[in-house]
Amino acid sequence: MSVAGEFDLIARYFTRPAKRAPLGVGDDCALLAPAPGMQLAVSSDMLVEGRHFLSTVDPAKLGHKALAVNLSDLAACGAKPLAFTLALSLPTKDEAWLEGFSRGLFALADAHGCELVGGDTTRGPLNICITVFGEVPAGGALLRSGAKADDDVWVSGTLGDARLALEVFRGTLSLPAELFELARARMEQPTPRVALGLALRGIASAAVDISDGLVGDLEHVLRASGVGGRLDADAAADRLALVAHATGASAGLDREARRACALAGGDDYELAFTAPESARKAVEQAGHAANTPVTRIGRIEMEAGLRIVDAQGAPVVQRFASFDHFA
Amino acid sequence: MSVAGEFDLIARYFTRPAKRAPLGVGDDCALLAPAPGMQLAVSSDMLVEGRHFLSTVDPAKLGHKALAVNLSDLAACGAKPLAFTLALSLPTKDEAWLEGFSRGLFALADAHGCELVGGDTTRGPLNICITVFGEVPAGGALLRSGAKADDDVWVSGTLGDARLALEVFRGTLSLPAELFELARARMEQPTPRVALGLALRGIASAAVDISDGLVGDLEHVLRASGVGGRLDADAAADRLALVAHATGASAGLDREARRACALAGGDDYELAFTAPESARKAVEQAGHAANTPVTRIGRIEMEAGLRIVDAQGAPVVQRFASFDHFA
Numbered sequence: 048m049s050v051a052g053e054f055d056l057i058a059r060y061f062t063r064p065a066k067r068a069p070l071g072v073g074d075d076c077a078l079l080a081p082a083p084g085m086q087l088a089v090s091s092d093m094l095v096e097g098r099h100f101l102s103t104v105d106p107a108k109l110g111h112k113a114l115a116v117n118l119s120d121l122a123a124c125g126a127k128p129l130a131f132t133l134a135l136s137l138p139t140k141d142e143a144w145l146e147g148f149s150r151g152l153f154a155l156a157d158a159h160g161c162e163l164v165g166g167d168t169t170r171g172p173l174n175i176c177i178t179v180f181g182e183v184p185a186g187g188a189l190l191r192s193g194a195k196a197d198d199d200v201w202v203s204g205t206l207g208d209a210r211l212a213l214e215v216f217r218g219t220l221s222l223p224a225e226l227f228e229l230a231r232a233r234m235e236q237p238t239p240r241v242a243l244g245l246a247l248r249g250i251a252s253a254a255v256d257i258s259d260g261l262v263g264d265l266e267h268v269l270r271a272s273g274v275g276g277r278l279d280a281d282a283a284a285d286r287l288a289l290v291a292h293a294t295g296a297s298a299g300l301d302r303e304a305r306r307a308c309a310l311a312g313g314d315d316y317e318l319a320f321t322a323p324e325s326a327r328k329a330v331e332q333a334g335h336a337a338n339t340p341v342t343r344i345g346r347i348e349m350e351a352g353l354r355i356v357d358a359q360g361a362p363v364v365q366r367f368a369s370f371d372h373f374a
Numbered sequence: 375m376s377v378a379g380e381f382d383l384i385a386r387y388f389t390r391p392a393k394r395a396p397l398g399v400g401d402d403c404a405l406l407a408p409a410p411g412m413q414l415a416v417s418s419d420m421l422v423e424g425r426h427f428l429s430t431v432d433p434a435k436l437g438h439k440a441l442a443v444n445l446s447d448l449a450a451c452g453a454k455p456l457a458f459t460l461a462l463s464l465p466t467k468d469e470a471w472l473e474g475f476s477r478g479l480f481a482l483a484d485a486h487g488c489e490l491v492g493g494d495t496t497r498g499p500l501n502i503c504i505t506v507f508g509e510v511p512a513g514g515a516l517l518r519s520g521a522k523a524d525d526d527v528w529v530s531g532t533l534g535d536a537r538l539a540l541e542v543f544r545g546t547l548s549l550p551a552e553l554f555e556l557a558r559a560r561m562e563q564p565t566p567r568v569a570l571g572l573a574l575r576g577i578a579s580a581a582v583d584i585s586d587g588l589v590g591d592l593e594h595v596l597r598a599s600g601v602g603g604r605l606d607a608d609a610a611a612d613r614l615a616l617v618a619h620a621t622g623a624s625a626g627l628d629r630e631a632r633r634a635c636a637l638a639g640g641d642d643y644e645l646a647f648t649a650p651e652s653a654r655k656a657v658e659q660a661g662h663a664a665n666t667p668v669t670r671i672g673r674i675e676m677e678a679g680l681r682i683v684d685a686q687g688a689p690v691v692q693r694f695a696s697f698d699h700f701a
Contacts, residue, residue: 074518074598075450075583076415076508087414088403089491091505093461095498123402134420134503164416167503171422176461176494176503178418181403191401256402271401 060149061133061163077164079130081182087129088181088188090120096173101216106144108235109175110151115239116258117179118159119316122244123256125189126181128161134178136171159241187248189320194253194272198321200345201251201330203240206261206283206315207308208233220300237316243341246333247320254320260311265319265345266353272321278345281358283309306363310355321347387476388460388490404491406457408509414456415508415515417447423500428543433471435562436502437478442566443585444506445486446643449571450583452516453508455488461505463498486568514575516647521580521599525648527672528578528657530570533588533610533642534635536561547627564643570668573660574647581647587638592646592672593680599648605672608685610636633690637682648674 081087094113096102114131121128133152137144156163161179212230214220222230240256247254253272257264261283269276283306300308322330327343334341348354355363408414421440423429441458448455460479464471483490488506539557541547549557567583574581580599584591588610596603610633627635649657654670661668675681682690 075447075581076417076453076515078451078510078515079414079416080512081408081414083410087406087408089406089459089505089507090403091459091461091492091494091503093463093494093496093501093503095463095496095501098496098498120402124405126403132416132418132505134418134505136420136422136501165418167418167420169420169422169425171425171501172499174420174422174463174498174501174503176418176420176501178416178459178461178505180416183405185407188403188405254402 060145061166061168077130077132079164079180081129084185085182086185086188088121088124088126088183089178090117091176091178092116092120094175104235105151106147107151107154110148110153111155111236113175113177114152114155114161114179115237116316117177118155118161118239118241119237119256119258121179121181122239122241123189123254123318124181124183125187125244125248125251125254126183127245128159128241129180129182130162130164131156131177131179133163133166134176135166135168136174137168138170138173159239184248189244189247189251189254191253191255191268191271193251194268194274194276194321194347195323196274196347196349198252198323198347199327199330199343200265200276200278200319200321200347201341201343202257202261202283202317202319203243203334203339203341204238204315204317205233205340206257206310206317207305207312209237209314210308210312213314234314237314239316240318240337240339242337243318243333243339246337247318247322247330250326250329250333251320251322254318257315257317257319258313260313261315261319262310262353262355268319268321269347269351269353272347273351275348275351275353276345277348277354277356278310279358280306280310280355280363282342282344387472388493388495404457404459406491406507408456411512412509413512413515415448415451415453415510416505417444418503418505419443419447421502431562432478433474434478434481437475437480438482438563440502440504441479441482441488441506442564443643444504445482445488445566445568446564446583446585448506448508449566449568450516450581450645451508451510452514452571452575452578452581453510454572455486455568456507456509457489457491458483458504458506460490460493461503462493462495463501464495465497465500486566511575516571516574516578516581518580518582518595518598521595521601521603521648521674522650523601523674523676525579525650525674526654526657526670527592527603527605527646527648527674528668528670529584529588529610529644529646530567530661530666530668531565531642531644532560532667533584533637533644534632534639536564536641537635537639540641561641564641566643567645567664567666569664570645570660570666573664574645574649574657577653577656577660578647578649581645584642584644584646585640587640588642588646589637589680589682595646595648596674596678596680599674600678602675602678602680603672604675604681604683605637606685607633607637607682607690609669609671
């Protein structure tokens with residue numbers, strides 16, 4: 048953990064005194080002390096220019112997003128954010144960029160009481176690697192492996208918005224300006240569902256955060272749990288994709304495009320989770336307490352695999368992976 | 375923490391069952407549970423091609439080094455390695471590279487009982503970001519801030535070897551083949567001084583690992599401790615730079631070059647540490663127990679700043695930072 052000589056300036060933007068950690072930025076290691084009976088949840092995500100963000104993105108929004116995608120992993124485990132490390136590779140020492148990036152990063156960090164405890168800066172192609180630490184009661188983490196037959200499948204918030212914004216940037220879609228701004232905000236500044244994850248401790252049987260698309264991430268849960276499931280494509284497409292729904296007509300989005308956005312859009316950072324039917328009221332109360340909409344969109348079944356059906360229960364066939372409606 | 379679809383193959387090289395961590399690779403987070411009374415030491419380092427390693431490096435050696443530089447941070451804190459996360463950006467899905475890299479990585483990890491608990495893989499310019507976790511008794515970590523006036527300054531192992539190898543690669547120096555191989559091994563596969571760090575718990579007053587060069591890293595200790603110091607340049611140059619010493623004549627290295635290698639070479643991953651004069655015997659026993667040479671090279675003083683002197687105590691003037699003897 049070191050700051051190279053020529054990058055000393057960078058330290059200025061990222062060095063703040065540790066508040067809760069026994070030791071923060073500036074030594075060889077940071078020290079973390081989970082409270083008695085708590086385990087430490089850890090996750091790392093790496094963001095690369097051109098792949099995870101556009102070179103034109105506002106650095107403050109990028110600072111937000113780089114931490115948000117990591118907090119989303121903590122949320123999916125029901126962990127309370129504590130601290131993070133930041134490793135940053137930068138092509139040039141751009142002070143305006145550093146000011147904006149650190150501002151966006153710390154705004155979100157402060158909102159979640161999550162402190163920067165260490166890191167590394169170096170010269171190289173733009174790359175942001177954050178490792179985040181959260182606290183969860185021993186044995187109380189939400190895992191991917193806990194789904195059981197007859198559990199309900201739920202999802203938080205809305206789906207597909209980030210993908211719509213991406214397609215506008217790609218030129219394959221146009222949206223009315225005010226709706227594009229909504230979608231773009233969802234793409235550039237996703238809201239990690241930390242409060243919901245905490246509220247679902249002891250209620251949800253399994254959880255995952257949706258980064259690659261609902262179907263793909265839900266399949267991780269099914270495989271880890273050794274079960275299968277049934278997903279109502281239209282519950283997802285019609286009720287959840289905020290922008291797709293709002294602009295179905297005006298944006299010229301047909302049902303297939305709405306389904307694709309909702310089911311395989313990617314970059315949503317919502318939670319998909321399962322819970323017993325007996326916990327429906329508790330799930331709704333958790334959503335209410337966390338000020339986060341929750342929607343029931345499917346069911347866990349014994350038979351392996353995910354069956355995607357329409358509102359009438361008929362199979363929906365779609366090449367979600369390639370998302371070939373666009374492009 | 376996710377593995378993108380096209381990179382699923384990569385997971386094969388890095389997924390092994392967790393042995394000690396409550397939850398390892400494959401969920402949104404890993405879970406770590408430090409033993410009662412222990413704190414978690416955390417460090418992140420990012421390695422970028424062209425800056426931290428050459429594109430021609432053997433991937434197995436790179437796997438070793440990527441983890442070694444992180445273990446060296448744990449060593450400097452006196453922490454026992456527990457686990458690490460790996461975030462990897464790769465330009466192409468090169469199976470031979472992945473096989474070699476993961477082999478070198480796991481060989482060192484296994485030697486230290488340090489298990490991979492999570493990570494991220496993505497496509498992009500080659501970048502390796504490891505975050506490492508170790509355990510240290512609460513209040514027992516070796517810090518940079520504990521040096522006191524009249525403490526001795528010590529260094530482990532040998533210094534400057536990696537820099538000599540680098541200069542051979544740069545074409546500014548030639549070495550006899552067998553000595554070049556020794557220097558190259560020190561550059562490509564540094565030995566993290568984990569056992570020494572553990573043995574120095576309760577003995578050393580401050581410690582740092584030497585990644586940027588002895589003088590620069592020792593100055594971090596002086597500043598953090600609010601003290602100054604005196605360093606015997608020739609104790610460092612003549613006794614410590616293994617290769618420089620062995621080949622002083624045959625490689626045509628003059629005294630200034632040997633000093634520069636030892637004092638500002640960089641990439642050494644030795645420990646510089648301080649301890650009271652009364653602990654000299656204990657330090658030597660710690661070095662013996664850890665099978666690691668330790669050499670006394672200076673003294674902590676009240677007056678701020680680092681004074682570099684020769685064997686006669688006369689000031690040594692040298693532009694270590696620019697290392698302009700080479701290039």
